[in-house]
Amino acid sequence: xxxxxxxxxxxxxxxxxxxxxxxxxxxxxxxxxxxxxxxxxxxxxxxxxxxxxxxxxxxxxxxxxxxxxxxxxxxxxxxxxxxxxxxxxxxxxxxxxxxxxxxxxxxxxxxxxxxxxxxxxxxxxxxxxxxxxxxxxxxxxxxxxxxxxxxxxxxxxxxxxxxxxxxxxxxxxxxxxxxxxxxxxxxxxxxxxxxxxxxxxxxxxxxxxxxxxxxxxxxxxxxxxxxxxxxxxxxxxxxxxxxxxxxxxxxxxxxxxxxxxxxxxxxxxxxxxxxxxxxxxxxxxxxxxxxxxxxxxxxxxxxxxxxxxxxxxxxxxxxxxxxxxxxxxxxxxxxxxxxxxxxxxxxxxxxxxxxxxxxxxxxxxxxxxxxxxxxxxxxxxxxxxxxxxxxxxxxxxxxxxxxxxxxxxxxxxxxxxxxxxxxxxxxxxxxxxxxxxxxxxxxxxxxxxxxxxxxxxxxxxxxx
Numbered sequence: 515x516x517x518x519x520x521x522x523x524x525x526x527x528x529x530x531x532x533x534x535x536x537x538x539x540x541x542x543x544x545x546x547x548x549x550x551x552x553x554x555x556x557x558x559x560x561x562x563x564x565x566x567x568x569x570x571x572x573x574x575x576x577x578x579x580x581x582x583x584x585x586x587x588x589x590x591x592x593x594x595x596x597x598x599x600x601x602x603x604x605x606x607x608x609x610x611x612x613x614x615x616x617x618x619x620x621x622x623x624x625x626x627x628x629x630x631x632x633x634x635x636x637x638x639x640x641x642x643x644x645x646x647x648x649x650x651x652x653x654x655x656x657x658x659x660x661x662x663x664x665x666x667x668x669x670x671x672x673x674x675x676x677x678x679x680x681x682x683x684x685x686x687x688x689x690x691x692x693x694x695x696x697x698x699x700x701x702x703x704x705x706x707x708x709x710x711x712x713x714x715x716x717x718x719x720x721x722x723x724x725x726x727x728x729x730x731x732x733x734x735x736x737x738x739x740x741x742x743x744x745x746x747x748x749x750x751x752x753x754x755x756x757x758x759x760x761x762x763x764x765x766x767x768x769x770x771x772x773x774x775x776x777x778x779x780x781x782x783x784x785x786x787x788x789x790x791x792x793x794x795x796x797x798x799x800x801x802x803x804x805x806x807x808x809x810x811x812x813x814x815x816x817x818x819x820x821x822x823x824x825x826x827x828x829x830x831x832x833x834x835x836x837x838x839x840x841x842x843x844x845x846x847x848x849x850x851x852x853x854x855x856x857x858x859x860x861x862x863x864x865x866x867x868x869x870x871x872x873x874x875x876x877x878x879x880x881x882x883x884x885x886x887x888x889x890x891x892x893x894x895x896x897x898x899x900x901x902x903x904x905x906x907x908x909x910x911x912x913x914x915x916x917x918x919x920x921x922x923x924x925x926x927x928x929x930x931x932x933x934x935x936x937x938x939x940x941x942x943x944x945x946x947x948x949x950x951x952x953x954x955x956x957x958x959x960x961x962x963x964x965x966x967x968x969x970x971x972x973x974x975x976x977x978x
Contacts, residue, residue, distance in 0.1 A: 524550065525628035525636075526620040527977040528613050535608030540616045541977060542625055543633055547602035548589050550623045554604075555587050564589040574604055577622040582615050583607055597633055598640030631974025635967070638959065645959025645970070646674040649913060652974050653736070658780070658787040661735040665911045673910055675958055677725065681923075682954045684718045689947045695940050706940075715931055718950075722924040725912055729920075732911030734819065738780065738787035739897045742814045745824035746832050750851040753880035754824060755779070755792040758890070783894040791818075820896055821846045827853045827877070847896055848875035849889060854882050915970070916957050923953045 524544025530537070542550060548564060555562075557572035564570060569586045576582055586605040595601040606616050621627060631652075638648045650669035657663040668674070688711060695706040743751040759779055781788040793814055815821055821842050823835060827850050839846055876892050878885035912920055930946040955961035962970075 524625045525632055526550075526617060526625035527628035527633070528617055529603070529633075529977040530608065530613075532610070534610065538606055538608035538613040540604045540606070540613060540620060541633065542602040542620060543595075543597045543599045543628075543636060544625070545600055546624050547600045548591075550620055550625055551587055551589055551602045551604075553623045554619050555585075556581070566591050569605075574606065574616055574619065576615065576619045582619065583612050585616075593640065596642065597636040598642050599636060628976060629972075630976050631971030631978060632976075634974055634978055635971045638967075638971075644672075644675040645962060645967075646678065646916065646957065647672060648959070649915070649970065650674075651978065653913065655975070655978070657736070658738055659735060659782070660785050662787065665732050665736055668910055674912065674916070677721070677910060678954055678958050681718060681721055682951065682958075684714055684721075685947060685951045685954065688714050688718075689944065689951065692940050692944045692947060712931075712934070715927060715934070719924065719927050719931070722920055722927065725910065725920055726917060726924065728910045729912045729917040734897060735786070736911055736913075738789045739819040740789045740791065740814075740817060741781075741820040741822060741893065741897075742791045742793060742818035743822045743824055744793055744815050744838060746834060749824045749826040749829075750880050751792050751824050752777075754822075754849065754851060754878065755790060757878075757880040757883060757886055758790060783890055783897070786894055786897055788893065788897065815842065818842075818845065820893065822849050822893075823847070824849045824851050826851055827855070847892060850875050850877045851880055853877045853884065854879040912957075919953055919957045923950055923957075926950050926953065 522545070524542055524546035526540060526542045529539040529541040551564060554574050554576075555570070555572050556575055557570055562570075564587075567588065567590050569588050571586055572584075573581045574583055574585050574587070583606040588603050588605075590601045590603075592599040592601070604616055604620075606612055634643070634648050634651055637643050638645060643651075646669050650666045653666035654663060654670060657666050691707065691711055691714075743755060745751055755777065758781060777792045779790050781790045791814055815838060821838070823839055823846050825831065825835065825848060839848070876885060876889050878889050880886075926946055926949050930943060930950070933943055933946065952961055956966070959967070
């Protein structure tokens with residue numbers, strides 16, 4: 515578990531991604547960084563000394579003095595570093611064996627292995643970032659799209675922290691007014707501005723709602739929309755999944771019930787991430803495994819952001835398909851597949867089923883590829899419509915943790931308004947304001963419990 519006392523150590527880790535590469539980096543942070551570099555680095559002169567922030571060319575040796583690799587090394591004194599501490603980096607060749615040997619040498623020279631997220635944790639503890647910025651680093655690394663990257667970058671630049679600080683200032687203003695009225699109650703002085711207090715509270719509620727709305731709009735850019743292929747057996751759902759992906763991911767067979775579990779794959783629709791899921795066909799399962807697959811399929815259709823109801827051209831619509839459509843009309847896109855085998859014109863295939871949906875049906879052939887570009891364009895437009903037309907560039911999107919806390923703050927503010935309108939004593943209203951302040955402080959990390967911090971930073975990769 516991460517804790518503030520451990521920041522007196524010097525930590526080390528491989529900072530680049532696993533696998534082979536032209537360059538790999540071993541990073542250190544802590545008071546012994548410079549001494550460890552001096553111990554391991556060979557620059558060809560006894561009087562060598564590291565010039566801060568200057569790359570030095572030389573060799574890295576292990577504990578026995580054997581040369582490991584030709585490298586570039588740099589030392590950066592704190593507090594003007596990413597972690598706020600003295601920092602050292604060794605830029606070596608990016609082979610796994612080389613990186614492991616260099617890391618082992620730093621550990622033998624006095625560093626200890628860093629835990630997940632410990633470099634960012636030290637930056638947070640040293641005031642380089644608030645918690646929203648620290649979380650944004652992990653969100654940038656995991657961003658599935660350019661727009662998702664923009665959303666994370668806004669938080670890294672401190673926009674979220676600034677907005678939360680402004681909310682906190684509103685609460686402090688209300689606390690000051692409330693405290694003043696409590697302090698002077700015995701003097702029979704009633705200068706409390708109820709209208710002004712109510713106005714501040716309304717501003718707080720509006721700003722909290724705006725942040726939470728940003729979470730809803732930007733979720734699809736950050737996480738990817740869940741698009742579920744549903745329909746009865748043998749309508750070509752798996753073939754359609756393979757065609758959209760451009761590769762064979764799902765097994766395709768004429769045998770009914772081939773797909774017995776769901777298959778999820780990522781799809782990029784011109785920068786918009788999509789989580790495309792193929793499900794088991796709608797029918798009564800012939801065994802326990804298939805029954806479970808059908809049950810999961812029905813659950814996924816309920817969770818979907820977009821439901822792709824796949825029908826087969828020339829076949830009547832089943833009761834299961836009708837029930838599925840009428841249960842989710844606002845998020846359903848009808849896809850009429852197998853138009854190459856139905857012996858019908860495209861227009862007839864589209865109108866034969868006569869089913870209502872949020873958008874006109876689209877006719878495709880997973881076998882020949884006809885209509886796939888139109889389907890992809892329709893999917894993208896349908897998903898964008900669910901973001902309110904937002905392209906992800908102007909939104910400030912709290913993550914799940916932040917949005918849960920902001921929702922709690924909004925509920926507390928609404929309860930405060932109810933108590934205020936009911937003329938509850940001011941000292942009781944002050945308790946609600948204290949709870950509001952504590953919740954907002956937890957968003958930015960100023961009052962986050964140690965176990966919460968450990969849980970957040972443990973999700974980071976080692977070396978970050």
